[in-house]
Amino acid sequence: MTYARRLAWPAVLALGIVLPLALHNDYLLTVMSTAFIFALATIGMNLLTGYTGQFNLAHGGFFAVGAYTVGVLTVDHLWPFWLAFGAAGLVAIVLGLAIGPLSLRLRGNYFAIFTLCVGYIMFLVIEKWDSVTHGVVGIIGIPSPPAIGPVSFDSPRALYYLTLAFLALGMWLMQRIVNSLVGYTFIAVRNSEPLAQALGINLMVTKVSAFLISVCYASFAGGLYAGAVRFLGPDLAAIDHTFDMTMYMVVGGVGTLAGPLIGALAVPWVTENLQFLQNYRFVVFGPLLIALLIFVPNGLVGLWQAIWARRAARAERSAQASRTVSGEPHA
């Protein structure tokens, strides 16, 4: 079991690495790359929403800000891609420091509503600020990420590996965070703010930290998106992307490490496979989602955990029963 657990993540990564060798289809590789990018953003969202309990509806906005930072800097100011990519993280931190402490004064639904408005303001700024963002025209001709050493990223396959590498890095850093004292502090805040505070945890500092890490994930994912898709329109900042990420997170399992990853890969896969239904695909997809919410409220990972917990409990009960039968004390 421990061996299996230790090998699970490397096995998943290995699968990701060999997949393009089996798939000789550029379209599917592009679909996968995009899914990886959104998975990266969803992992970040899960830190704030799943682990810290603050539902940030401006997450898609930060994704768009990261993408536009890269787009504007590379196309209009001729910055090298990777420098612009770094700047995307910096912009997220600066914006996060302005928005986080302000919005996190609000709790629960009020925070969600406030950030919904923040996200909409981000959309409006991107759409209306013609001189910088090119408004509704969008940004065309973003360079693809330049080669790192001998590895260039202009083929779908190379781009696939680039996004996979960032996703793997993002997952690895995230597991370090959530399995640490810092992660436990986030969970304590989600669990009960009064209790966390009574244990000496500064709520504002903790929430703002989670907020900043979370929006950095969104912004870097956005930066990758800019390099991968190479065209940006203001619709990128629309609330739809935030809701998509929320859906991935809920389907996979909120507040679990693997959940957002599984959701962000499974949902696009299902929608891809329902393409043949054309516009009717949502007739199938919608009820599927509702059924999932009703019967598997903790997501696929939650379902998996529940099955294991039940098995463990049954094993313990039968072990106890056999001890009682053999007459051993079980005090």
Add this chain to the structure above:
Amino acid sequence: MLDIDNLGISFGGLAAVNAVTTQIEAGRVNAIIGPNGAGKTTFFNLISGVLRPGTGRILLRGEEVTGLRADQMARRGVARTFQTTTLFERATVLDNLIVGHRLHTRTNLWDVLLRTRRCRADERACREKAREVLDFVGLAHVEARPAAGITQEERKRVAIALALATEPALLLLDEPAGGLNPEETDALGALIRKLAKHDITICLVEHKMQMIMNLADKILVLDHGEKIAEGTPAEIRANQAVIDAYLGSDHAELH
């Protein structure tokens, strides 16, 4: 330990706690009692930093702590439990307790990302502290159980263990025996005595009179947000104002 002077707070004109002056005495079991709605929990929230006092001052070992937040109070050695403790049900009891020692650690995000020596040392310290406090409250055997799978009584003890992990000088217990049967209440009383013996000053709010009378060194009685009596259990038992407040004799005469 805690000098409370003229402490009060009003909610929309209603004085929930009104001009209470008292002392929480170091090394002893201090109890706060009073009828329902007397302002006991509000008083608790004031001295633990959950609520900001409207009037008055609080001194902790001579240091002014009026108006500090709950986390700042915790860092100064004032821990508290709640009537109901929200645990992370999916995690084990031990994992729930680890964060209790967090305020004594300095691990930050970089330590975590780089897994520095400080990060590992802090994690070890938190885990050891969690085991130590769990053992202290007599629950070492449920360490690995998910928090969802423990009894109400065990949950009360875990709440105390969590507060203990912060290494408090003063421990505020809000109805620690609420919902427990008489035997469990006695066992919990023994635990509270043990805490006091370990140099932790106790202040508790409780409804169970018999427990209080056996346990407390000093009792403060609140009614309608005001202090109506203070003293040893024997003095409180004989106090006419207390008897009136509990039996409502003045109201009985009026109607």
